[in-house]
Amino acid sequence: MTQPPYRRIADEIRARIVDRELRPGDPVPSARGITREWGVALATATKVLATLNAEGVTRSLPGRGTVVANPVGPKQPERAVRRSEGDPDLTRERIVTAAIRVADAEGLSQLSMRRIATELGAAPMSLYRHVDGKDELVVSMMDSVIGEDPLPARPPKGWRAQLELSSRLQWQSFRHHPWLAQALSITRPQLIPNGMRHTEWALRALDRSGLTIQEMMHVHTTLFSHVRGLALNLEAEAQAEQDSGLTSDEWMETQEHGFRAIASTGDFPLLSRLVDSDMELDLDQLFEFGLGRLLDGLERYISGR
Secondary structure, eight states, X not given: OXXXXXXXXXXXXXXXXXXXXXXXXXXXXXXXXXXXXXXXXHHHHHHHHHHHHHTTSEXXXXXXXXXXXXXXXXXXXXXXXXXXXXXXXXXXHHHHHHHHHHHHHHOGGGOOHHHHHHHHTBOGGGGGGTOSOHHHHHHHHHHHHHTTSOOOSSOOSSHHHHHHHHHHHHHHHHHHOTTHHHHOOSSSOOOXXXXXXXXXXXXXXXXXXXXXXXXXXXXXXXXXHHHHHHHHHHHXXXXXXXXXXXXXXXXXXXXXXXXXXXXXXXXXXXXXXXXXXXXXXXXXXXXXXXXXXXXXXXXXXXXXX
16 A cells, blocks of 8 residues: 555654664754655645654754654663652752753643653652742742843943843743743732842833833833733744644745635735735744834833823
């Protein structure tokens, strides 16, 4: 029986892995690369990647795409024997670092005390000697990653430059850790010292602007909502890429024919023009555009007081 094209291509990529042409952690051809190399439709290429992922041959990593999975085999010696619950090498800092590593690679939904214990080669219950549970651990994770890019001791001149700087540092944190936006709450803010430093920074920047303390806080929350709102797409996009095997651009290509069919009715002339302009929805560009317009409006608001 003749194999379907997606199965044949998946087997060829698997053979490259078996022959060590592709090693664990190496990127495999993207959906677009498969269409070019094998001359198949994008839908077929997507099925190839989904098949390899489902079989455990590959896995998708946020920000890296689809890579060769680590081979299933005996555990490494350092993790083969679990440490005792009183292990002096197990510290809160090591637990937080391991938890961040897991969340960065696999998403917040995959984070559990058992998963972290596996990462550390420790007994799950031993973690509770250092953290009360997952909720407390996530707060410590957020504090740690926000502190990776600290605010400078000497701020730039002018409230606008100061707010631009803090917003860009926040965006950078979200970019490096896609799970962070989902974990942070605006309506029920967690007690995160490094997050509070950003709030204090924004209030200090606006302290001589003529705004009330409530207005200053509204400004900070509005700017932060813009940053976090866009950042919420980062983990969702990483998950979608993992599930589909397609980057955002590749997925948009699969939708173009259907969109043009709808647009051809004449009901959407401006959207049709937008598609013809070959515009890309780049999150970094959206962040910069939105930040600039918000600060423009705030500048007029403050000058009008």
